[in-house]
Amino acid sequence: MFPNSTYAESVDFAFWFIVGISFTLLVLITILMIYFVFKYNRKKQVKAENIHGNLTLEIVWTVIPVLLTLGMFYYGWMGYQDLSNPPSDAMVVKSTGQMWKWTYEYNNGLVTDTLFVPVNRAVKIDLVSADVNHSFFIPAFRIKRDVLPNRENFVWFKAENTGSFDIACAEYCGLQHSYMYSKVVVLPENEYDLWFKNASEKKDISSTDSTQTLN
Amino acid sequence: MTSKSVSSNNYESYLEYNGKGRGLKSWIFSTDHKRIGLLYLITMLIFFAVGVTFGFLMRLELIAPGKTIMDPQTYNAIFTLHGIIMIFLFIIPGLPAVFGNFFLPILVGAKDVSFPRLNLLSWWLFLIGGLLAIISVFLPGGPADTGWTFYIPYSVRTSTNVFPALLAAFVLGFSSILTGLNFVTTIHRLRVPGMTWFKMPLFVWSLYSTAWIQVLATPIVGITLLLVILERAFGFGIFDPALGGDPVLYQHLFWIYSHPAVYIMIIPAMGVISEIIPVFAQRTIFGYKFIAFSSIAIALFGSLVWAHHMFTVGMSGTAMFVFSLLTFLVAIPSAIKVFNWVSTLYKGSIATDPPLLYALGFIFLFSIGGFTGLIQGALSVNMHIHDTSFIVAHFHYVMFGGTGFGIFAALHFWFPKMFGKKYNLQKAKYGFWTLFIGFNLLYFPLFVMGWLGMPRRYYDYLPEYHIYHLVSTIGSWILILGLIIMFGNFIYALLKGEKTSEVNPWGGETLEWHVPTPPPLENFDEIPTIETDPYQYVQNNSDNVLVKEAN
Incomplete structure (x- = not known):
């Protein structure tokens, strides 16, 4: 690998x-x-x-x-x-681990179940758990950090190649532990910007929709 | 020793003697250290068989991706039970409680341990703890599925029977403490006249270091498990974040015991190797004091490295620095032992009998376990391989390839003395090679796939890891075949093997080779006196005068 x-x-x-x-x-x-x-x-x-x-x-x-x-x-x-020591200009994404899935929240409130990041840019992931201990593990990046319910950990990386890589849970967390996989998709800068714009718009529309429904 | 002490032919061996009733009662209520040693041996081997069966089932499940023979809940329970049984009921009592009980008093020239009744109590606690673990499997709720580490918060959330499993570990802890207490006292108070500290056999040194860890570290896990029980039963907020507790505190307390416990498991095995190599090389041990002190050094440093089990938990830079540095330094005393063992072969007269094969197998496998420990001690690398199958491979190389092979070495070494029966040497060698090949085939692929990113405690896995799992599962069958050959050989020897009263079949120099085979009830008619080092071989193989009778 x-x-x-x-x-x-x-x-x-x-x-x-x-x-x-x-x-x-x-x-x-x-x-x-x-x-x-x-x-x-x-x-x-x-x-x-x-x-x-x-x-x-x-x-x-x-x-x-x-x-x-x-x-x-x-x-x-x-x-x-x-x-x-993550670079101070790192892009920040918040990841929540829960039995048995990962979610990623971007700075504008966009939430996804796959992590999209631009290539060659430092990305800092803030890690928090909604229930028991998990561990955020990207083998291709050689990083791992425990995800705990009562404290915020972080991990950071700078992907050097585009592509799609596995994210696993490395701390035993019960029945579906071995299925708690997700992906990190590394995109070229412009494709990432495009994806982020589209995804954020969709999210805004859907959140507007839900607001209207509530009204 | 002179031939006088072994001349009495009409003695009653510990196997024949009936002090307190007959039959089973003369065993389970016996305070004789040798009978207690055998009680431990039998109970421990039964648990070992159960643990091996669970390991076999896990490997079978993992032979291919997806469901093979069991569902995930069963798998999670089985790896938990495999861990609890192998650690608390096999590896920890394996050498101290079995061979320590049997041989420590003989090796220091005593008639028994200091507190024989406490010794019996510790076996009973061991049995009760073991039964509790078994009961936890059959109670409604199902067996615990937390892993043997019982990490919080999962262990307070799961509806399985964590409580009896914790209670089992708690009771077993006391059994271990009592054994440690007995050994420390025995070594301090009951050595024969003339046996100064540096004339003690190295197995005694290793038991001494181990006993101190048992006495000092085990209470911590006892209290920790008690706190978990309080939290589960009464909702005390100590570790559970939902109640305001801290799960990382639990991990610290757990590993403050459980890391030194690793040394409870390995140091006595090192002691056995230090006994076996001089006997089969027929020469004195190389670097006696360095081997003796390295046991103490391991016990000291080993108590200060626990947080290397928690490098990914998010500790301060200072903690990471100190724990990583100490982790590297604790490897040095182990390395010193290995170098001295290998040097003991130099200019010896070497017989490759089964005990030596197992001892050399130990050195090779333990070295791989040690080196891969260094890989994990490096902080940056640890971030990648932490909680992967790499660590599973590492601790099986140390605990099974090390301590496990140490126990098998001890069995082959002392079996004739303990039972007065001969086993088949050739079959024992076949057993060794089958076991050795199966072992490497089973565990080496776990290093590779761990490095490639296969997390541990996984019921299912991605297709790219299939080939490694397949090889590993095939290895497990070969390993079990090796175990069957080995234990089959022993059982045959017990039932139909040739009787032997040969006092010293391997030509050893320590005291156990100078008492009758099998040993009499209180070991010695007359307490011997020690005058020289324990491994003072006389090179022309004439009269080996090591000790003289005290008139």
Whole structure:
């Protein structure tokens, strides 16, 4: 799955950085184990030696992992800094999670069940739950944030390519949890503006209609 | 030890002795630590079989998208029960309550634990807790469907039987606390003369660290569950936002226990590995003190990383920084253990008997579990893989590949000593390889699809994840075949296997290999004295003089 946001690229970098180091160490440990088992196998009548330890080795294999994990921590932390500081000019959409659907409310009151956003523009999603805990998850953008009933969380992204991507609920929320999917549709700037204008007009008409009905 | 202590042929083993009545009563009311260990073993394995069955059914449901064999409500109940049973009734009591009870007193040269009657009480509490969990399934309302984490507000909204399930976890907590209390006291007070702290076997060190976590952390979850019960029963507004409470507070309290609980599960398994490797390499352990202290370090640091289960909940930057950093640092003591274990193979005389195979399998699988833990500790990456099947794969590698294989290693290692029966070594190896292949086939695909965006606790899934689910389900069948081979081998050995009174079949040096097989009621006729390190192998295999009798 290709990364499709600025944030996704930093996540992928940190991920492969850690996977690379881990894989190397795992291979090293495994090869050593297998090599020792064959080389010092009892069938070869080797004589065992009581080696109680080696301080230099202990220091080496404490210090090196500390340095490596600090490096991993650094990339994870830096990437996260980016996610926790949305640009001030970000477009804001409010999303409500409820059992078992997502709704999106734009700044003019327009409400949709699919998230439409323009490409290459920072979008900040304010997250709130109408009932139990949910979690707002867009795999293609590598972002996730819990959606809670008593506090407002947010998440932001800048989509780099147009297209349609899945939004899932990642916090277990009952019977239809696995069907709580929605889509984010990333449109070119002009198409997005057109969609927003049309959708808002329709909404105004429908809200006028309902007002008239009420009267 | 000299041959004197094992010379008495006409002794009564703990299996034959009848102190308090006969038959079943002599077992369920016995205060003998070995009988209690076996009671735990039997109850735990029954629950394990139930948990495996639930896991098998979940995997079967997920073999293809859409409904396969059950509806979503059943699926949600089954993954909840699978979690509760496996965690509270199998993995947590697995090593301390079974092998700790059986071998800790022997390893430190004691006749029993400090408080034998408390020990019996803790098994009874365990049984009652287990029965409560089972009752919750059959009461009207249906089994709990909250996941084993009981997250609020969902757990106060659902109409299923959350209350008995919580009560079960609460009672089981006390069982665990009593075991911990007994072990701390036993290790402090009942070591044989000469067994200073640094002459204790490493399994004892691991039980010591574990016991402290059990005593200090378990009360927190007990109180938390009690608060949830109060909230459900009387409407106290502690966690439920509808009543003015905070669901995130619940998550904090829950993980303040449940993260250290992960170390209750894994540290004793590490202790078992530290016992097995020197025996099958016939040499002393590499870096004894580093392994011993790393258990303590894990227990300390492990108590301060709980919020890494909550990185997506919206915490302050400071909290995120500290919890992520500590999460990386807690990996270091585990890494130190792995390096020392591998080094213990260096210049040994290695016999690849089943216990060693399981120990090496443990190192490989636990390492994968550990490394993937690092991946999740990185904050930016965590935002993506949190609550996906990646985490499910990670904790099964640590808990099943780690602790599970540790329990199987312990069973293969100590089985002849515990029962005085020989199992078939070749079949045990077939069992291991089947289990090992099935395990990786079952859980590795979960890493891949988690990275691709498959959330956890999903009854249904998008078609692009089908291939991974299919492979995983096939893996579950192979894994179960491995379990059947392994337990079949043990059951055959118990019923029809060759009897053995061989005191030291593997050539071990710790005290349990110097008492008769199976051990007598109070383990030792005379309390031995320890003079040297626990793994002081004599390399020419002549008289292994480790300990002498105290006249």
